[in-house]
Amino acid sequence: METPKYPKGHPQVANVAINQAKNLGKNILKALKGKEEKDLTPYEYNDLGMMATIGKHKAVVEFPFLKFKGPIAWYVWMFLHLMLILSVRNKLVIFFNWAWSYMTKDTSLRIITNIDYKKENVTDF
Secondary structure, X not given: OOOOOOOOOOOOOHHHHHXXXXXXXXXXXXXXXXXXXXXXXXXXXXXXXXXXXXXXXXXXXXXXXXXXXXXXXXXHHHHHXXXXXXXXXXXXXXXXXXXXXXXXXXXXXXXXXXXXXXXXXXXXX
């Protein structure tokens, strides 16, 4: 979707797609209620920036007004990621899991599945 602000199109990230879908949903509801095209809300992308982490103390942060990388970016990524978790309980659980992994240098991955891998069940997927 090209706009004057984004002549080459919007960034190809999930946030854009999610916001476009929300806007589309609201416009569909308006159209179903009989609103005219002039009453529909055009999509406007508000760039809040991007962040990525690639390992312990390694991250990049790009806000519209500031760009930085390294350990500070990693801490900013962790903080903002935690703040976006919905419930306080989940925030605490994730924080303590991260703290434990950080202090113990435990990098093991825990995957919980309900699949029984006994020999006779291997072909029952």
